[in-house]
Amino acid sequence: MAQLPQKISVAIVGGGIAGLCTAIGLQKHAPHLEFTIYEAAARFDVIGSGVAFGPNALEAFTLIDPALREAFDRISTTNQLETKKDTWFEFRWGQDMEYKNGKAKTGDLISAVQCHEGQATVHRARFLEVMLPLIPHDSVKFRKRLAYIKNVGDAEKTRLVFKDGTEALHDVVIGSDGIKSHVREFVDHKSKPGFSTKYCHRGVIPMEKAIAVMGEERAGTNTGYLGKHGHIISFPVDQGDAVSVTLFKGERIWTAENWVVETTREHIAQDYKDWGAFVHELIPLMQDTSIWAVFELVDNPPSTYVRGNVCITGDAAHASAPHQGSGAGMAIEDSYVLSALLTDVKDTKDISRALRAYDAVRRPRTRRFQTSSRDAGLFWEFEHPDFGVDVDKMKPIMQERMEWIWYVDLQKEVEMAKDLLETF
Ligand SMILES: Cc1cc2nc3c(=O)[nH]c(=O)nc-3n(C[C@H](O)[C@H](O)[C@H](O)COP(=O)(O)OP(=O)(O)OC[C@H]3O[C@@H](n4cnc5c(N)ncnc54)[C@H](O)[C@@H]3O)c2cc1C
Incomplete structure (x- = not known):
């Protein structure tokens, strides 16, 4: 045959x-x-x-x-509020800062990047x-x-x-x-x-605890908190039962052999010592206290x-x-x-x-x-050489840099x- x-x-x-x-x-x-x-x-x-x-x-x-x-x-x-369904991320100040002729306050909105087809x-x-x-x-x-x-x-x-x-x-x-x-x-x-000059802490925390720290609107919405040499990303997961939180920090070089190393909550808190109070309420809620070095090609x-x-x-x-x-x-x-x-x-x-x-x-x-x-x-x-902390100059670019x-x-x-x- x-x-x-x-x-x-x-x-x-x-x-x-x-x-x-x-x-x-x-x-x-x-x-x-x-x-x-x-x-x-x-x-x-x-x-x-x-x-x-x-x-x-x-x-x-x-x-x-x-x-x-x-x-x-x-x-x-997706974002929990109907009014935010077309929002990719809302970017907010992560720390109080002198900005132009006034003061920027932790949590104040910088800009919302829209994504009409939605993000999930x-x-x-x-x-x-x-x-x-x-x-x-x-x-x-x-x-x-x-x-x-x-x-x-x-x-x-x-x-x-x-x-x-x-x-x-x-x-x-x-x-x-x-x-x-x-x-x-x-x-x-x-x-x-090679090391990307950033490391991060990651965690998934129950929604009710996230609401207690960030409020319902921010906990239920993809949010980026911007600050000097660090940024924090949070977004709802598990159909709104939990919030994924990632805290990024800048670091010039990575010397440890391992890319994931243990640290303490005190060390993490030290990294964000100049940041808003909400960060220090979030840190104790992160179950995992590892540092993840971010590598790239x-x-x-x-x-x-x-x-x-x-x-x-x-x-x-x-x-x-x-x-x-x-x-x-x-x-x-x-x-x-x-x-x-x-x-x-x-x-x-x-x-x-x-x-x-x-x-x-x-x-x-x-x-x-x-x-x-x-x-x-x-x-x-x-840290960007063309923008620094000039968020007014950054705003139109935020949308543009994602569209392609x-x-x-x-x-x-x-x-x-x-x-x-x-x-x-
Ligand atoms: C902190 C952080 C946040 C991120 N957030 C996002 C995000 O929101 N959206 C997004 O799009 N991307 C995000 N990314 C990027 C995203 O995680 C990766 O691009 C994606 O997971 C890559 O998938 P992959 O399958 O190529 O690799 P991996 O997820 O690394 O999977 C590789 C698989 O191969 C297996 N493997 C490894 N070596 C071997 C071997 N020798 N033999 C057999 N199997 C092997 C591993 O066990 C693993 O299962 C994020 C990355 C990081 C670090």
Whole structure:
């Protein structure tokens, strides 16, 4: 009896937002491909903080698979007050300051950035939980930490070697293994993450406690508090039952080997000693007292996202400081574009052309995003050389700096990539 031709096999390394969205995208747009996700963790962790998504990410969910968008909509949260549904973030003073001829007071409104298509937030771990049932249970292999990639060639399979000594062979490898990516080492070993000059404290606190500190309007609305060499982001999650809070602080260099280190509440309070009283009421509510150093791939980015039949997506390719709240959004865009380009790959010899087209359209946009995210960190902390603390000058730019991120035509990006593909 004649044997059926073998399906093209795809390894997705990393089961974070990027890896899972790509798997769902492949299932929808390239069902003729067979995929396996290799995830280092034993399970998806139940802890985690909030993550916010703008219109570009919401659109990408729908394009990947309307079922993904439905799953997201079921658990996502928007600003609690009807009057704030079109607000992306309200920016307020985080500390009392002399400003021009008067005094700026903690909590006073600086500007509200509007986002008419809306923005929605989720608790990160819950989102992974609702994504998982959208793919076959046996397509995810937990406790599989990639050690390195051994060989590659257009005509041969790529060998993945795991820390536990096992190996796997696949036709395509998609590295979605985060900022410390081992797949990136294979694609461009010279690219290395660097410290972004910011660290943060993160927590999710019950809504009633957040209201007691910030008041109902601010606790229920995406809010950024700006101050000198620091900024604080808070937004409602869990359908309004809780508030995700992240306190950012500037630091010139990071000397610790670990990127997450323990500290004390007293140390955190010291960091914000010149800030408004509300910060000092928030700090005791943060269950976790770790400091998270924010690393990025800005100074030493990969020179390409593709080598042969291996590519990188999400933070593995373009980890950025989170100051525009869109790093995961970029990862989701990658997932859509990549899975749409793999739709037409029916033979292993077509793989590397499709991946090169992915690289050609995704690298310029995500590179721009990375540099603009770093710039935003300076902007929100009154360190930007062009603006300093001049919030009147900053106001029009606040809106402008987000619009190119939100209003992207992803289907056009795929068309452009397909046109390019013909030329390779
Ligand atoms: C403080 C902070 C706040 C943020 N807020 C936002 C926000 O509001 N909105 C937004 O859009 N973005 C935000 N981001 C950015 C966003 O979190 C990331 O861009 C996004 O999580 C990247 O997803 P990823 O799947 O590429 O990587 P990751 O989330 O890092 O996932 C990588 C996965 O790969 C696995 N893995 C790692 N190494 C290996 C290996 N060797 N073998 C197998 N598996 C491996 C990991 O266990 C993990 O599951 C924020 C980032 C930070 C730091």
